[in-house]
Amino acid sequence: MIGVWRRLNEFYSTLLFWIIGDLLYASLLHDFRVWEFRPVWIDHFILPTHTIIATAIAFINYPSVIVVFLGRFPKSNIKKLCWVILWAMIFQAIEIIAYLNDSIVHNHGWTLTWSFIFNLMTFSLLAIHRWKPWVAWLLSILNIILLWIIFHPPLPK
Template sequence: MNALYAFLWIFALWKWGDWRNWKMYYPTILFYILGDFLYLYLLSDFYPMWTYDPQGVDEKVNLTNTHVSFSIMAVKYPVTILIYLYRFPGGKLIKKLLYILGWVLLYTVNEVVDIKLNLIKYHNGWNLKWSILFNAVMFIILWMHHKRPAAAWGLSILFILFLWRQFDVPSAVFR
């Protein structure tokens, strides 16, 4: 599954992404990856919200949650940015909101497929509704980061603090 997802995302990049101008989007790609890396480092071993559970061939070759997470960071996130920001519409706010909603829907469908195939497990109160909210905020912040990085960092910190409090994350994760 992991390889199939990677292939699909790379195909999407080739078809719809601005891969030739990747340097223009590089800061936002790093911002996106850093956010997930912090989650992986701080929470996934001690207080995860979700974990990936490799199945089939992925399981047979001993892939773990960490392997899947790193492959998502290496392929899905850069591709997402190179398509999402490149094709982000100008003009009216409603057009922008519908575009963001489309990406939230795409990520939600991806996660529903993962749920149905037992590729993802939720923990500590996280569920699909939280993922949808998270993705909505994330796509707004990613667009904001491309335009106004400092504002995106500030909003990200506020959202992280909200989630931290909402899910009662123990301070022991700071090992």
């Protein structure tokens, strides 16, 4: 595991890509969040708001996930596909637990099914970004447009 952390520089631009995506969600949909983190238990003292929780996730969880996800990314196409699905399922399981204990809520038609689709898109884009950054950016823009059409959020003021 330590060897993978030494390679963080290789994955740094992909980590920034992921964090930028999160920041875009936070700023563009500030008043129309389709999912929102809520503090539970001790979180009220440590992570009292959605914004602080989301920021902590981006700067603490994402680097850890990136080094494992990309650092151990398989070579064969079928294993690559399985790896992306595995990570989408891990994030889905975490979200289901959070959903059941009310530390995440869904709004405006967002569901656990949409979250799984979003997780598949996210991990696919992270894998693509690692090797073809501009393709990932283009696909991200297309995904944003598609989600905007489906969920009809108002334009930010």
